[in-house]
Amino acid sequence: MSDIRDDVRAGFNELYGYEPAGMWSAPGRVNLIGEHTDYNEGFVLPFAINRRTVIALGLREDGIARVASSFADEVVEITISELSPETLNGWAAYPLGVAWALGQRGADLATVPGFDIFIDSDVPVGAGLSSSAAIESAVAMALNDVWRLRLDRPTLAAVGQLAENKVVGAPTGIMDQSASLLGQKDSAVFLDCRSLDSEIVDLGFGAAELVLLIMDTGVTHSHATGGYAERRASCELGARMLEVESLRDVTVDDLPRARNILDDTTFRRVRHVVTENQRVLDTVRALREQGPAAIGDLLDASHLSMRNDFEISIPELDLAVETAQANGAIGARMTGGGFGGSAIALIHRDDLSRLQVAIDGAFAEHGFGQPDTFVVVPAHGASRES
Structure with missing residues (x-):
């Protein structure tokens, strides 16, 4: 982290020729469970x-923004004053879209x-770890701060969500930005x-001697x-x-009726969201009452639902999950x-090295590109660095 801050300050000075007014950072995020539920007004964890993504910012007096x-x-x-969804495109739509959205x-x-x-950032791009929300949250x-908006x-x-929806054109929910801004050390955000x-x-990974391994397939999305x-x-x-405001209003008990109303594909999409909402609630309850070792089956069931009902997995993700489950993971998804990105595995720290070797071997055996595996730790949300 300190290296990124040093690199950002040096990059700013070299490019713009003066010292920044300050530096801010925001983290990427892992979604422990609750996929595609956010834009359905559901629950996420x-x-x-x-x-983290780190930015340096300096003020100008001429009304121009440069990124x-x-x-x-x-x-x-x-x-x-010319910022709009029509005037922004490419990677700059993320930071400049935030300025427009603040307007x-x-x-x-x-x-x-x-x-x-x-x-600058060490959040992998395209890995499903929300590199975009990290940029948006740091800029926001x-x-x-510097515009003294007090939001x-x-x-x-x-x-950040408005920028991503209207400027970038991605129809995402609010989960990623919420995690990046509201996160706390050793904890998840139940939203x-x-x-x-x-x-x-409280996640309690450390006390249970568990770690969360990211298995980045390298397939970008x-x-x-x-x-x-x-x-x-x-x-x-x-x-x-189903004549409801959103799928948040549908429960597991409603699924038999839904099957009679919906075509097969739409029903399976709905079933994923409805059962995933319940899995989030069950995971929060298990964490509070039993601890993290009790959530493995819920993680496994979430992956099956995304693979079979929502159909958003790919062979590389399935292989990562299956290899983790066969090599000591408590749960994986x-x-x-x-459509790419990463899988996660919750595993005892003593089994970590064995799993990483197994993942490398499995991907090589199937002719897939070398995956990137690394442990992530629950961290604090966006903050001012200097």
């Missing part, structure tokens, strides 16, 4: 991770000072995506492309056909929006 990063060659420049939440973009931003925190963290999460009420839930949007459309169709 993510946690912030010890992989640059370690992962893109160009510096993108635009007048702040929708009361910032007067005609009078706020301009800014220069430089970004920074502009909230609270749940509002900043909504700002009700209808009311936006949140509770901090994008929420702005078709598969994610198609799943969301299926959920909205199911809700309309894919995480994130699907």
Whole structure:
């Protein structure tokens, strides 16, 4: 983390020629359980991770915004008053989309000072660990500070979601930004995506000598492309056909009736969301009453539901999950929006090395690219660094 901060400060100074006014950071996230439930007004249980995006920001007096990063060659420049979903594209839509979204939440973009931003990150891109929300949350925190907007963290999460939905064009829910902004050390964020009420839930991994292993398949995905949007459309169709506001209003007991009303594909999409909501509630209860060693079956069941009912897994994710289950994992599942990215495995720390060797061997045997495996630790949310 300190190395990234040093790199960001040096990158800012080299590019813009002066010292930044401050530095801010925000973490990526892992969703422990609760996939594709957020935009259905359901329940999710993510946690912030010890992989972060760091930004340096300096103020300008000419109303111009410039953004640059370690992962893109160009510096993108635009007048702040001209920010709109129509004028923004590419990677810069994430940070500049936040500035536009803050304007929708009361910032007067005609009078706020301009800014220069430089970004670096160790959150893997395309791995299902929400690198995009980490950028959005860090920028939202920074502009909230320097523009003196006094918005609270749940509002900043909504700002990040608005940027992603309207500017980037990805129809995501509010889970990722909420985890990045509300996360606390050694804990998960239990979020009700209808009311936006949140509770901090102790995970207890350390006391149980458990670790969470990320198994990044290397197959990148994008929420702005078709598969994610198609799943969301299926959920909205199911809700309309069942005559409810959202799938949050459908319970497990309603599924037999739903089967008689819906076509097979729509029913299976609905069944995933409904049963996943229940699994989130059951996981929170198990963590509080029994501890993390009791949640393995729920993680396993979540993956099967995403593979069979929601159909968002891929062979690499299935192989990672099956290999983890066969090599000591308490539970394993894919995480994130699907169609690529990462799987997670909850495993005793003594079994970690054996699993990592097994994963490498299984991927090589099947002719898949080398996966990246690493442990993540539940960490604190977005913060000012200097």
